[in-house]
Amino acid sequence: MTLPACIINWFDVRGWRVRRHQLEMLEAAGAGEHALLVADTGAGKTLAGFLPTLAEFAGDNPPGDGLHTLYVSPLKALAHDVQRNLLTPINEIGLKVRVETRSGDTPSDRKARQRAKPPHVLLTTPESLSLLLSYPEAATMFAGLKRVIIDEVHAFATGKRGDLLALSLARMQALSPGLRRIALSATVADPDEFRAWLAPDGAADAVRLVVGEPGAEPEVTILNPEDQRVPWGGHAAAWAVPQLYDEIRRNKTTLVFTNTRFLAEYIFQLMWDINEDKLPIGIHHGSLSKEARRKVEGAMARGELRALICTASLDLGVDWGDIDLVVQMGAPKGSSRLLQRIGRANHRLDCASRALLVPGNRFEFLEAFAAQEAVEQGQRDGEDFRPGGLDVLAQHVMACACAGPFEETALLAEVRSAQPYRWIDEVQWKRVLEFVATGGYSLRAYDRFKRIVRDRQGTWRLAHPEQAARHRLNAGIIIDAEMLEVRFRNGRSLGKVEESFGATLSPGDTIRFAGMDLEVEGVRDMELVVRAAKTPGQIPSYGGARMPLTTHLAERVRGLLVDRAGWARFPDDVREWLEVQDWRSRLPGPGDLLAESFPHAGRHYTVYYTFEGWNANQSLGMLITRRMNERGMQPLGFVANDYSLAVWGMKPVDDPAPLLSPDILAHEFVDWVLESHLLRRAFREVAVISGLVERQHPGKRKTGKQVTFSTDLIYDVLRKYEPDHLLIEAAWADARARMTDVGRLGDLLDRSASQLVHVKLDRVTPLAVPVLVMIGRERLPDGAVDDELLLEAESLSAAAMRVG
Known part of the structure; x- marks a missing residue:
């Protein structure tokens, strides 16, 4: 051509x-x-x-x-x-x-x-x-x-x-x-x-x-505090807002990425609080109304904004060529994600993109540094492929039936031509068809689960024409928490907040949303009715999934920890932090799984430096405390971040090796998932995706409580009478891969036998402080901890850095 x-x-x-x-x-x-x-x-x-x-x-x-x-x-x-x-x-x-x-x-x-x-x-x-x-x-x-x-x-x-x-x-x-x-x-x-x-x-x-042809190398720098130290903990990077404002004034258009919707609203408000020049600054995230998003997208395209605070809603491919600076607030979590965001600046191949990384704490500084190096070296990372989900396949089968009758052998061949579903054999295929047709053995007596039927010629078709409309109302893959529409009394929509957050509000309460202070007038028909307020309010929290720290970036951070000659490149307080840690204990290198044990405030702590991400560390914390409890070690709690896990109790851990033995996944893991709400929550999602439970009927949408009640009822029936049900299998796949990150957890436990290094100490260490300052705040929304609150950590940091 x-x-x-x-x-x-x-x-x-x-x-x-x-x-x-x-x-x-x-x-x-x-x-x-x-x-x-x-x-x-x-x-x-x-x-x-x-x-x-x-x-x-x-x-x-x-x-x-x-x-x-x-x-x-x-x-x-x-x-x-x-x-x-x-x-x-x-x-x-x-x-x-x-x-x-x-x-x-x-x-x-x-x-x-x-x-x-x-x-x-x-x-x-x-x-x-x-x-x-x-x-x-x-x-x-x-x-x-x-x-x-x-x-x-x-x-x-x-x-x-x-x-x-x-x-x-x-x-x-x-x-x-x-x-x-x-x-x-x-x-x-x-x-x-x-x-x-x-x-x-x-x-x-x-x-x-x-x-493609290679382009200009991006220019990536890390923002260092001008008159204060890099914080011990926190993720908001609020310390950087004054410096960030100066950067916005120096550039024509700045795009500021945050990792959560909460942080987007939080940083946007902090920015407006110091916006003495009244610069036009906007906000963009997925929970804002379509009208609000389109308005700000149009303003950016016309070059009318000096800065836009956003989330992953603008990660990909948006071509606004006049952006001359991209800012990443908090840790990037992966080099590919960072590179994608950097590319929003100077969207031209021959012009270098400029990016500024703003770490929220000291570990995030190392992560930002590792990501900066990865981008400079052209290293990419990403998520692994896995077998296609059975719940998605069930939804697709229903979509095909809505389009017209199908012959099962022909559709199976078509399905198996898709790479994620090449693993589907005839046995699995018949299970999927049986599920779509009847809901499964335990549910087949209920007419409402009968969605497709097979005629005498063996062709599958809809059980009733109305099933097509029901499917189209409820089909989808993105299962967010149930949302309340935020509206003024005149009907103007501002966007959505989660139903669980809205349930905590009463008339007269104030919230800060879409860059405005709003007073709650009441809740009606899945809507939060508001009016303008003069006093600031709380920022809505969202329960979205955390961005995982990639394995590639985690290994780079480990390498930075033990590269003592390279510490000279770091700010003085970060270098001192690592030097005192090295003197007091040791640093977890690429071949180590370091565990530190020490007493503090009348309790005994063990910190495991895994670098396996929050999901895996959270799962490990649940499993370790269960095993400690069974052995009479009196655990009191745990807290996790992407880099480490801290567990504390009334008795010291003399040897953590038995707590990390791989058989924990064969026994305690299964019991924990079954007893916790993880499998129940995973089942709720796959039940909705597969079409078994509908969220919406014509003219009416179920509340989150109604959906939860329906799915919990079905879950209890299936667990008791059909534990090998298709959706129980799909829920287990989700619980293992997405909610607990069992793959990384399994790799960690396998390595523990040969890589575990246990150091006993008489006091808290510098490397432990970032995770310990989270104790008591792990229930707060991610990023909600203002760095000023970290003054409470003074006793910890003083003890950690004391060399006498």
């Missing part, structure tokens, strides 16, 4: 040249190949993905009506941004191409029109695509589809959203056998794994790997 002259001229007018990787993507399309493009941010990846489509519409025989190209992104904001940027070359070249978006924010009348008369190019998300495929018109709509472009593929391919998209790709490939798949990313650690995920039938060799 060659590039038409009108497109070449368009590049020339803009002073651009066609990049090598863009031409190679055009070549792959001409050869009828699937392709994965891995290129730096600003390399024109999205344009490279669309270039074959633009070339076909600019050719002598342009495609006619009908859906030609489908673009899938992980974020609604990214789809809308791509629409804006894609329309520029289309309009300037003069191509007759209709481009539209489709997401949860799209009006229902437009969705209906798109099914009847689809645009040439449709921009959507995995969830909206799955719903679109559930309509009978899908077979006609997708029959002529030539190309699907998956942007930022690393962001969701390894999770349940990737499972759903892989199944949708398999469905579209069956409807349009000539379909070609394209995936784009700047931060793929193992391209071959992603090529296998992208390819039909998992054949990685069937996907051409295109590596």
Whole structure:
């Protein structure tokens, strides 16, 4: 395939040249190949993905009506941004191409029109695509589809959203056998794994790997305190707000990333408190209303904001070229994630992106330093692929039934062509079909669980036509906590807060949300009604999953701890912290699992330096305290962060080795998960995803309490009468992989036999202070601890740093 002259001229007018990787993507399309493009941010990846489509519409025989190209992104904001940027070359070249978006924010009348008369190019998300495929018109709509472009593929391919998209790709490939798949990313650690995920039938060799031209090296610096020390603990990095404000004043546009919605609101308010120049500063996160998000996105695109405080809602691919500085508040948690965020600055290949890292505490300083080095060396990290979820497969089967009757053997072949589900055999397949048809053996007597039936010819179809509407109301993969809409009395929506947070509020209470102080008037019909307030209030907390510290970054931090010659690069207080630790005890290097035991305030503490992330450390704390209790060691509690776990009790731990033996996963782990709410919570999520429990009925949505009651009731029945039920199996998979990170925990316990180093001390050590200052605050929202509260840690830090 060659590039038409009108497109070449368009590049020339803009002073651009066609990049090598863009031409190679055009070549792959001409050869009828699937392709994965891995290129730096600003390399024109999205344009490279669309270039074959633009070339076909600019050719002598342009495609006619009908859906030609489908673009899938992980974020609604990214789809809308791509629409804006894609329309520029289309309009300037003069191509007759209709481009539209489709997401949860799209009006229902437009969705209906798109099914009847689809645009040439449709921009959507995995969830909206799955719903679109559930309509009978899908077979006609997708029959002529030539190309699907998956942007930022690393962001969701390894999770349940990737499972759903892989199944949708398999469905579209069956409807349009000539379909070609394209995936784009700047931060793929193992391209071959992603090529296998992208390819039909998992054949990685069937996907051409295109590596982009290298761009300018990013400029990454770490912000050091001007007149104070790096804090011992806390994650908010509130100490840096005055310096950050100075950076905003010095730059044209600054994008400030935080790791949680709470922190976005918190930092935004701190910034406004010192905004003497009245600079236009905005906020953006996933819980704000669509109108609020669109408004701030438009303002950024027009260059009207000096700074925007945001979360992962703007991580991926948003092209605002005038951003000259990206700030990461708190630890980055991974080099790929950091690189992705850095790329939002100077979104051009030949222009270096500038980024500033702001650590919240001393361990986060080391993590920021490790991430800075990884970015400089081009190192990538990411999550591992795992088998596709059975709950997602059940949802997909129901979507297929909504589109029309299916034959089970043909659909199984289609499902197994998706890489995450190549492991599904006929036995598992029949279990899935039986579940969708009846709910499973223990629930088959209840008509409400009968969703599909098999006719005499063996074809599966909906048990009743109304099942299609029920499926479309409830389908989805992202299971957030139940939310309350925050509205003014006139109906204007500001966004959403979690129902559990809203339940703590009474009329007259004040909250700080969407950058405003609001007084609660009352709660009605899943809405929190508010009015403007003059007094500041509490910031809503959200129970979202914590970003895990990647294994790659954890190993780099370990390396920094024992690289004594390299400590000279650190601020004085961080260097002193490590030097006193080295003198008093020892440092946990890459080959060590260090455990320190010491008395403090009448109790006995043991701190385990695992570097395995919060989930694994939290799980280990539960298991160790259970084992200590069984052995009469009188444990009193534990607290964990990404780097370490502190356990305390009335009796000293003379030898931690028996507490860390790998058999703890065979015995205590199973008992703990069964007795705790972990499996129950995991079951709640898979029950909703699989469609067994519905959150929404026409005109009414269940409250979180109602959903919990329903799922708990079913869970208790299945645990008692059918413990091998499909959803119990799916819940166990989630509890092991996501909630407890049992893979990293198992690796840690396996290493403990050969790597454990136990040091007994007479007092607390410097390295232990960051986790010990969390005691008593672990129930607070992540990031809620203002650094000023850490004054309570003075006695700990004084004891730790005393060398006499």
